[in-house]
Amino acid sequence: MKFFVDTADIDAIAELNDTGMVDGVTTNPSLILKSGRDILEVTREICALIDGPVSAEVVATEYEDMVQEGRKLAKIADNIAIKVPLTWAGLKTCKVLTDAGHMVNVTLCFSANQALLAAKAGATFISPFVGRLDDVNLDGMELINDIRTIYDNYAFDTEILVASVRSVNHVTESALIGADVVTAPPAVLKKLADHPLTDKGLAAFMADWAKTGQNIL
Ligand code: E4P
Numbered sequence: 001m002k003f004f005v006d007t008a009d010i011d012a013i014a015e016l017n018d019t020g021m022v023d024g025v026t027t028n029p030s031l032i033l034k035s036g037r038d039i040l041e042v043t044r045e046i047c048a049l050i051d052g053p054v055s056a057e058v059v060a061t062e063y064e065d066m067v068q069e070g071r072k073l074a075k076i077a078d079n080i081a082i083k084v085p086l087t088w089a090g091l092k093t094c095k096v097l098t099d100a101g102h103m104v105n106v107t108l109c110f111s112a113n114q115a116l117l118a119a120k121a122g123a124t125f126i127s128p129f130v131g132r133l134d135d136v137n138l139d140g141m142e143l144i145n146d147i148r149t150i151y152d153n154y155a156f157d158t159e160i161l162v163a164s165v166r167s168v169n170h171v172t173e174s175a176l177i178g179a180d181v182v183t184a185p186p187a188v189l190k191k192l193a194d195h196p197l198t199d200k201g202l203a204a205f206m207a208d209w210a211k212t213g214q215n216i217l
Pocket residue numbers: 006026027028107127129131132163164165183
């Protein structure tokens with residue numbers, strides 16, 4: 001399973017990238033706002049740092065404007081995935097841009113039927129938002145399971161990119177279901193390595209090691 005970092009914070013991306021675990025990056029208008037950076041400038045920097053897909057989102061809502069914005073974003077770098085919302089205008093834009101050879105990430109997906117439409121429109125990635133479904137007492141992971149079944153039933157190539165990830169359990173469950181990608185905030189990705197028994201075991205080893213009086217270096 002691929003890990004994308006869900007942020008436009010270039011320092012956080014660089015720090016995680018040093019672990020070799022980062023396969024891509026996702027951004028959205030809210031994350032650009034949070035970064036305080038110019039979208040074109042920060043996206044260019046992220047694309048230079050990361051080899052994998054970097055999602056940059058259009059903000060137009062009409063089809064023609066969306067296509068124009070998508071084409072402009074795609075010019076930033078070869079590894080741009082143009083992010084479009086799951087609306088009819090977004091789906092039409094997805095078709096045109098993927099036909100032209102661009103990667104497209106269809107975002108704001110909250111139902112299996114929406115995911116089916118995105119796959120039929122040729123989306124490179126579908127982004128179902130699990131956390132926001134959980135927020136309204138629906139089951140985000142059940143949606144991932146449904147999309148996996150549907151895409152496998154018809155051998156769609158569209159990759160399931162689990163978004164709106166809030167916890168390490170979302171990551172585990174996505175991996176068990178067989179989602180292709182998880183995009184998570186840096187804090188969630190960092191927590192994946194945490195376990196209290198690892199901390200406890202390491203402390204015990206260090207205490208015993210100190211008592212040996214030895215050094216390896
Ligand atoms: C990423 O592609 C999404 O925009 C992001 O994961 C949304 O996360 P949120 O629901 O925590 O804002």
